[in-house]
Amino acid sequence: MGTRSMSRKGPADVIILIVLLLLCATTLYPLLNLIFISLSDMEDVMRSGGMLLYPRSIHWDAYDYILRYAGLADAYKMTIFITVVGTAINLVMTTLGAYVLSIRDMPGRNALMTFVLVTMFFGGGLIPTYLVVKGIGLVNTPWALMLPGAISAWLLVLTRNFFQGIPKELRESARIDGCSELMTLIRIMLPLSMPIMATLALFYGVGHWNEYINVVIYVNDEKLNTLQVLLRRMYTSAIGEVDGDSLPPPVETIRAATVALTALPIICVYPFLQKYFVQGMMVGAVKG
């Protein structure tokens, strides 16, 4: 933009900067505050009126306690399982659909595309979907958290648009060289599609890590709780037995520690994947 060429910065620019930095603080501080609380003594927390600007002293009691809680270990196992396996299913299914629909001269392409897109605007809704999931025996299994959402039509379209941007001569020459369709997809298309694959892995992976609602709908078994379900439950009822005989630390710090253990993996991977997803979003925003 032209205004960039004028390097002089006026008071208005400083005001904008301050407003934006304040907005950043409102985004970051609530998270940091919870992390500080998880590391603190409750007395320090109360003395500062609930607003710690830094942890006055470091205590690992809350982490020590919650990590000994068997329910947390189960929830971690479950969440990691559905994140790894669920994302793998998502990637395979979305890539297959997107690849086939990216081939422009395939007869029936429009019909298949419509078949997929209809689901963005209309569906059976909660109860009929529940009855189908129950009917095929997925209720109270981890598969109910992975299979019903195996493909997001929106991400499929995004991926298809990306594939369409790869010169079709590459695919055609691979086919002439005797590659099967599947080999062409794996050997030729995928190595060129890492940005979109990273975008898919991020969106689907975060979705699984944050899994809450499908557990509420489809699962009624303590063993299959995800981290989010466990964390939410800690705000309505006390957690069960914890190994060891020490006196439990204050509930506020336990909850805060669980928030940190739930959200930190996301906050840690996020900067690495960040450069891909905005790019990925934009591919999809352009009508293809």
Next chain:
Amino acid sequence: MQTLSSPRCTNPARREQSPDTQRRSARRPLWSRTRPFVPLYVLFLPVLAYYLIFWYAPMGGLVIAFKNYNFLDGIFGSPWAGLDHFERFLSNGDFWVVFRNTILLAFYRLLFGFPAPILFALLVYEMRFAKIKRFIQTISYLPHFLSWVVVYAIAYNFLSDTGFFNQIIAGLGGDKIAFLGDPAYFRTIFVGSSIWKEIGWSAIIYLAALTRIDSDLYEAAAIDGAGRWRRLAHVTLPGIRTIVSIMLLLALGSILSVSFEQVVVMMNAMVSPVAEVIDYYVYRVGLLGANNFSYATAVGLFRSVIALGIVLIANWFAKKFDEEGGIW
């Protein structure tokens, strides 16, 4: 998705090269035209199966809205009920309460949640400290990736009995307020937390539109003596007019879909009179309580059909408004 409607026109080069092939292929029987693509159709089979099982089978299952479904007789064997369920919920006071809750939450979300990311995008766009800009954007996307449960934990931390706000109130000598259990504050907290979570993420699309504005326009405006506000009013805002109208229509189109997950996370017995939306009502009468599958499906179907109608109307308006404006 425009190419969908005109696949034959997408490849003019090929047609020019070999008009003969093209003409011949039109006359060739279906099988010989499709045969080279059989491996592709095979690759598509898992996707086809997925959509048939998890999307089209439930659409077929909607038929139970017109039946008295029970597990014993199954979807096909259960007796027909005609429009009984629809009559029942339309004459039921409960339904209109949740309908009103849904519309009100959506209205407040639209009123405050829609302009927020546009303002944020404009602020970021007008920011001239380039290095800090990237940092601010990175931070602003982060809450989008946090779960509603974590957002609830954050809200709880500030709003609970021992939270920051009540400490201030207590410090000033007032009575503590149970913010999360008070119907009077529910809508504010609901809309506020969704703005907190999505403001940066929703701004991406506007920022993309802003960066596409031709920089010559700004220079021309500057030469004409336009100050910052006039450049905003006459160059920047017209530059994002189309995308804003599309997003507004999309938002209007989704007016009946208040985030079910957010409602479930923030729900409790005290706030349920204002927090219960149509989706939650369907969940409660269908799955939580008496297993009124047919009645709940009827409510869900009613909602879906109205929502679809609104989307279609919104898209029709978008097209009227602007050639490029439609969603499809």
